[in-house]
Amino acid sequence: MIYVIRHGQTDWNKEGRLQGRKGLPLNDEGVRQAENLKQQLSHVSFDYVFSSPQKRAQETAEIATGMPYVTDSRLDVYDLGEADGLLKREVKMAGPLPDSAFYDGVEGPGEFMKRIKHFMAEIEILHGKEDTNILISGHRCTTGAIGAFFNGIPDDRNILKLSSNNGEYKEYEFTVRR
Helix, strand or coil, rough: EEEEEEECHHHHHCCEECCCCCCEEEEEEHHHHHHHHHHHCCCCCEEEEEECCCCHHHHHHHHHHCCCCEEHHHHHHCCHHHHCCHHHHCCCEEEEEEECCCCCCCCCCCHHHHHHHHHHHHHHHCCCCCCCCCEEEEEEHHHHHHHHHHHHCCCEEEEEHHHHCCCEEEEECCCCCC
């Protein structure tokens, strides 16, 4: 089984800021959310734990599982470029993403999906036929992209519809994918 968690709250989540690679560590509420995940997942014995390189995702994985995790750069949050850290209400958006015509350094959605798909395909090859429990700690975009890996990309291309809220998780099995 694959358990995909979104990191707990940070001050930027609370303030309504876009949070990419300049993001903050967990705040007190985020730690509480990670501890709640630990209780919710206490019945699961994890074989593997993977995390985004962002501190907030690593903290959540560590608190939720109490296990060592493997950091994988393919699970990194979507690169928001110059829009990183700005208040959401002030950002010029192109659909669910900051408009790359206004902000330098915004990662292309195709590149983002490509790296998540690459990671998931590798996990499927290595562990897809095993009876294992894998936890992946990431971000709103990560949880949405993994949801799209299993369920397909929504017609409107907005993978964020498939994402989790802070401190929540979703479960998937390789056998039910497309």
